[in-house]
Amino acid sequence: MHKINIHEIIDNARFNQFHWLVMCLCALLLIFDGYDLFIYGVVLPVIMEEWGLTPLEAGALGSYALFGMMFGALVFGTLADRIGRKKGIAICFLLFSVATVLNGFASTPTEFGIFRFLAGLGCGGLMPNVVALMNEYAPKKLRSTLVAVMFSGYSLGGMMSAGLGIFLLPTFGWEVMFFAAAVPLLLLPVILLYLPESVGFLVRQGRNDEARALLQRIQPDLQIGQDTELEIVEASKQKTSVLDLFRDGRLVGTLSIWVAFFCCLLMVYALGSWLPKLMANAGYSLGSSLSFLLALNFGGMFGAILGGWLGDRFDLGKVVVVFFAVSVVSISLLGIKTPMPVLYTLITIAGATVIGTQILLYAAAAQFYGLSIRSTGLGWASGIGRNGAIVGPLLGGALLGINLPLQLNFMAFAIPGIIASLAMMLFVLSSRRASVAAAPLMATKA
Structure with missing residues (x-):
């Protein structure tokens, strides 16, 4: 009997049809996830008018899904x-699919908020599990790029939401946008049939035959017999705690990445929730306002792929700093009257450098923390970021409630980008110092 390390097999595998299948199914799930999350910004101008909501009430209603x-x-x-x-x-x-459909039957803001919270529970649980599954099966040299391409499905879902809104809202009302979420439910059998289980989970459960079959699909030329023992190398047998995130020179880096996550998700959900309403208040038609949301998410999809490619080739932290700096400029310029082609370009750039940067931050955090504390580091960074996502719609509602000029609204949305850019500069310096400090230890161990 001989042993094989499943992580080595996956890390060194050549990209094949199996990886395509996993990436496409995960991207498909994130398309539906993105549709559900951005749908609120699409219907917001209509339900505010129908239910007589103040901007602050609408902002609170938008935050229910994010609490979920x-x-x-x-x-x-x-x-x-x-x-x-x-x-x-x-x-x-x-x-989240069933809760989104039920949203279409809501007759009061309270009912609407309850169903949005339930949908948020599903969306919040889906995203980390899909990312973890893609990370587990992606070859090491393509991991950042494949996760970024997969994550672009999230932006594609936002584009679908805005695109359907342009055609369906004027004729059928806001309810049909939620009823459309019943269509993805038809694909549930496909997900159950073709989406692979985590190979690590199968091994830990003693389902070795299923695990061997999956490894054979990952690396078809691999010889795996019934006598082959599958081995999982755990990074550490010791329990980790959140305090480990601040040890060994990681204090500044951890706090910096938390600030960046918070600010980035604040901008993502502030723009996603309020961009159509702000543009409608500025005199643009509902169709034009929704097309701006379409451009924002198209930019997010492009930025995710470009950011993943750049992150695999250059210093990822520096790429994130540049993305945040560009986002500040593009968002600040949105409040200035410009020709339509220029306006669409600015919105696309804003989407690329805000929504796209959200994905880069996950990769940066994963690279910063060692394997033994990586899950803890990602979990806490994401949790801190979710607080920013909750604040975003509330901030937008508060700003609209005090009737600021359009330009000041967008400048306020850009301020978190300045803070995040400075935080990531500290993160880059901290990461460099941590690497220099670790080098003598590695040499001693060698």
């Missing part, structure tokens, strides 16, 4: 470790 996301990530992340990523993903997908 925060709890969903905690609940379903833990649950998936026990029942498997595939079942966890299927439960989350079913939950």
Whole structure:
């Protein structure tokens, strides 16, 4: 009997049809996730008028789904470790799809908020599990790029939401936007049939035959017999705590990445929730306002792919600093009257450097923390960021409530980008110092 390390097989595998399948299915799930999350910004101008909501009330209503996301990530992340990523993903997908359909039947803001919270639970649980599954199966040299390409499905979902809104809202009303979420439910059997389970989970459960079959698909020329023992190398047998994130020179880096996550997600959800309404207030038609949201998400998809490519070739922290700096300029210029082609270009750039940067931050955090504390580091950074996502719609509502000029609204949305850019500069310097400090230790061990 001989042993094989499943991580080595996956890391060194050549990209093949199996990887395509995993990436496409995960991207498809994130398309539906993105549709659900950006749908609120699409229907916001209509429901504010129909229900007589103040900007502050509308901002609070938009935050319910984001509260749900925060709890969903905690609940379903833990649950998936026990029942498997595939079942966890299927439960989350079913939950947010059904809750979104029920949103179309809401007759009061209270009912609407309850269903948005439930949908947020599913969305929040789906995203980390899908990212973790893609990370597990992606070859090491393509990992950042494949995760970025997969994550572009999130922006594509936002584009679908805005595109459908342009055609359906004027004729059928806001309810049909939520009823459309019933269509993805038809794909649930496909997800259950073709999405692979985590190979690590299968090995830990003693389901070695299923694990061997998956490894054979990952590396078809590999000889795996019934006598082959599958080995998982755990990074550390010791329990980790959040305090480990601040040890060994990581204090400044951890605080910096937390600030960057918070500010980035604040901008993502402030723009996603309020861009159509701000543009409608500026005199643009509903169709034009929704097309701006379309451009924002198209930029996010492009920025995710470009950022992943640049992150694999250059210093990722510096790439993030540049993205944040460009986002500040592009968002600040949105409040100035410009020709339509220029305005669309600015919105696309803003989407690329805000939504795209959200994905780069996950990669930067994963590279900063060692394997033994990586899950803890990502979990806490994401959790801090979710607080920014909750604040974003509330901030937009508060700004509209005091009737600021359009330019000042967008300048206020850009301020978190300045803070995030400065935080990431500190992060780059901290990472460099940590690497220099670790070099003598590595040499001694060698």
